[in-house]
Amino acid sequence: MSTEHPRYGLLGRHAECRQVDQLLNNLRSGQSQVLVVRGEPGIGKSALLGYALRTASGFRLARAAGVEYETELAYAGLHQLCAPMLPLKARLPEPQRDALDAAFGLSAHGPADRFVVGLAVLALLAEAAEEQPLLCVIDDAQWLDTESLVTIAFVARRLLAESVGLVFAVRQPSQVRELAGLPELVLGGLRHNDARALLDAAWPGRLDEQVRDRVIASLAAIRSRSSSFLGS
Ligand SMILES: Nc1ncnc2c1ncn2[C@@H]1O[C@H](COP(=O)(O)OP(=O)(O)O)[C@@H](O)[C@H]1O
Ligand SMILES: [Mg+2]
Structure with missing residues (x-):
């Protein structure tokens, strides 16, 4: 059994949830925030985005x-x-x-100038955050x-003080150079008790304790081999 009661369906991850809580508080107080959540498949990136x-x-x-x-x-x-925010486009300068x-294929003119598209999206998100803070969650960014x-x-x-938050999840390892250097949160494995509780919850019927502990130990060994192989 996990010693902790799951918070919003999440087992463990207390430090990570606190980091997300802080990010949301900063957004509420008018700052903009960026966070890139990294980790191997199945480690809990989407679950943490769900918490946010x-x-x-x-x-x-x-x-997205x-x-x-x-x-x-x-x-x-x-x-x-951006689709749900497109009605705000009317507030942007004409070139944007x-x-x-x-x-977005709404005109015959093209191709789009990437720099102006960037400025337009920045302005659109700032407009969307005018009345309430905006949280953008972008999962599986490695496939964008x-x-x-x-x-x-x-x-x-380029975000400054617009109350715009961008939280990405990126599968590790993957080559997503575009997000390099942005603030990041690397997810490791759950603590043993939380991993046990997660396996118990996911397994139909009763899982033999020794089998469960062997599964967790094997996963931890695979994870440590792949992280030393990757030099991380
Ligand atoms: N801390 C956690 N508490 C409860 N369930 C979790 C936790 N972390 C992951 N899971 C569950 O494990 C599965 C894989 O997690 P997921 O977030 O989809 O991984 P990822 O997005 O990194 O590939 C999902 O069913 C998810 O709900
Ligand atoms: Mg995922």
């Missing part, structure tokens, strides 16, 4: 997720993120409106199309 979404009360939320078979579709991910229209990734990373590096 569930606890962001009073926020406007925007979401990279999809493996859409990586060739220019601006597909950005369109997912035109650039968004070109990027390049145009979207470049644009969102451009925005992430």
Whole structure:
């Protein structure tokens, strides 16, 4: 049994949840915030993003997720993120409106100027955060199309005091150079008791204790071998 009661469906991860709580508080107080959550498949990146979404009360939320078979579709991910905010486009300068229209296939003009698209998205997110803080959650960023990734990373590096939060999840290992250097949170394995509780909850019926402990030990050994192989 885990010694702790799961918080918002999450077992353990107390330090990580505190970091997310702090990020949300900073956004509420008017700062902008960026966080790149990294970790191997299944480690709990999406679960932590879910925690951020569930606890962001009073926020406007925007979401996107990279999809493996859409990586060739220019601006597909950005369109997912921005679509609910597009009515605010009317408040942007004309060249920025035109650039968004070109990027999202709303005009015959093209190709979109990437720099102006970046400025337009920055302005659009700032407009969206005018009345309440905005939390953008971008899962599986390793599968975003390049145009979207470049644009969102451009925005992430230019945020100042707009109450705009960008929280990414990126599978490790993966080559996502665009997000390098941004504040990050690397997820390791759960503590033993939490891993046991998670396995118990996920396993239909009763799991033999010795089998359960052997599964956890094997996973920890695989993780430590792959992290020393990767030099991280
Ligand atoms: N701390 C946790 N508490 C409860 N369930 C968790 C926790 N971490 C991961 N899980 C569960 O484990 C599975 C894999 O986690 P997920 O967040 O999808 O991993 P990732 O996004 O890193 O691939 C999901 O079913 C998720 O709900
Ligand atoms: Mg995930």
